[in-house]
Amino acid sequence: MSNTQDPQIDWKSLHFGYSDTDANVRCYYKDGKWGDIQVETSTTIEIHMAASCLHYGQEIFEGLKAFRGRDGKIRVFRLEENARRIADSAKGLLMAPVPEELFIEMVKKVVKLNERFVPPYESGASLYIRPLEIGISPRVGVAPASEYLFVIMAMPVGPYFKEGIKPTKVCITREFDRVAPKGTGRWKVGGNYAASLGAGEMAHSKGYSAMLYLDPKEKKYLDECGPANFFAIKDGKYITPASDSILPSITNKSLMQLARDMGMEVEARHIPVEELATVQEAAAVGTAAVASPISEIDDLDNGTKYVILKDGKIGPVVMSLYNKLRAIQYGDEEDVHGWVTVIE
Numbered sequence: 555m556s557n558t559q560d561p562q563i564d565w566k567s568l569h570f571g572y573s574d575t576d577a578n579v580r581c582y583y584k585d586g587k588w589g590d591i592q593v594e595t596s597t598t599i600e601i602h603m604a605a606s607c608l609h610y611g612q613e614i615f616e617g618l619k620a621f622r623g624r625d626g627k628i629r630v631f632r633l634e635e636n637a638r639r640i641a642d643s644a645k646g647l648l649m650a651p652v653p654e655e656l657f658i659e660m661v662k663k664v665v666k667l668n669e670r671f672v673p674p675y676e677s678g679a680s681l682y683i684r685p686l687e688i689g690i691s692p693r694v695g696v697a698p699a700s701e702y703l704f705v706i707m708a709m710p711v712g713p714y715f716k717e718g719i720k721p722t723k724v725c726i727t728r729e730f731d732r733v734a735p736k737g738t739g740r741w742k743v744g745g746n747y748a749a750s751l752g753a754g755e756m757a758h759s760k761g762y763s764a765m766l767y768l769d770p771k772e773k774k775y776l777d778e779c780g781p782a783n784f785f786a787i788k789d790g791k792y793i794t795p796a797s798d799s800i801l802p803s804i805t806n807k808s809l810m811q812l813a814r815d816m817g818m819e820v821e822a823r824h825i826p827v828e829e830l831a832t833v834q835e836a837a838a839v840g841t842a843a844v845a846s847p848i849s850e851i852d853d854l855d856n857g858t859k860y861v862i863l864k865d866g867k868i869g870p871v872v873m874s875l876y877n878k879l880r881a882i883q884y885g886d887e888e889d890v891h892g893w894v895t896v897i898e
């Protein structure tokens with residue numbers, strides 16, 4: 555039975571970070587099959603010191619959110635898409651894929667068990683759900699594990715934009731790559747994040763919110779924006795980079811659909827850096843912020859400054875896409891595409 559006591563959280567002061575909740579759910583893969591779902595209150599895991607995740611990086615994850623609506627109902631956004639994506643990441647790293655039905659059942663279970671931590675509608679906060687899969691067989695020679703652990707934890711997080719949605723600057727340099735051209739960029743792998751910490755730190759130290767990466771092969775085209783996808787609005791069109799080194803963002807995919815619904819053309823294609831001089835709006839896109847508007851993009855290698863928002867005001871298209879998606883997530887607007895799952 556889940557605890558129903560008020561957890562005494564100041565929902566308004568929540569930020570994006572880890573906090574303990576009531577329970578997490580786990581499942582082990584052993585002898586070629588997934589076992590039963592386990593409910594755990596402990597926040598630690600015990601694994602072998604030679605586990606393949608620790609030595610050879612067999613680790614993948616996901617991130618999705620649950621929202622409490624004005625009607626009190628809890629909605630999870632596009633969990634089937636996350637289920638498909640983590641199975642794809644697993645195949646990429648020769649890990650055992652979690653069956654989609656198991657993923658969905660475990661997400662529903664972890665939300666239900668932590669129902670009292672789903673923030674109230676008015677707070678603008680949400681429950682962040684973090685699935686994680688690791689290889690746990692002892693391996694010293696390089697080889698995939700034969701045993702895996704899949705865990706899902708959940709915790710309340712504040713709205714990304716506490717003081718209202720605010721544009722930020724990002725930067726470009728050819729000194730760093732996040733991933734390799736035919737590497738692991740298209741999968742949600744922890745190692746990609748480790749590889750990007752240096753670039754992120756450099757961007758932050760210079761006052762930018764993120765590094766806008768170029769394609770790692772030719773360094774001509776836009777790739778990902780820090781840990782997020784990138785899109786721009788150009789003459790009424792939604793343009794977003796297409797590349798083998800980009801993680802297919804579910805938020806980006808959703809915004810593309812909403813843009814089409816609004817009658818816009820959508821182009822997923824190579825976007826040369828110089829094309830930034832011709833766009834009217836730009837944003838980083840992902841589960842954490844939905845769409846984070848970009849005011850300026852500075853190319854640190856040649857001094858070019860692409861000023862996107864001349865007056866610093868958020869563009870109308872990014873703003874309406876942001877509002878539309880949030881409204882669907884919170885149940886304020888009709889879910890015509892069948893994107894939300896109500897947790898009963």
Ligand SMILES: *Cc1c(COP(=O)(O)O)cnc(C)c1O
Pocket residue numbers: 617742778780781782783801802803804805806839840841842
């Ligand atoms: C998770 C992630 C995103 C955003 O994906 P969403 O499904 O929209 O949350 C974008 N880029 C990278 C590298 C990511 O890991």
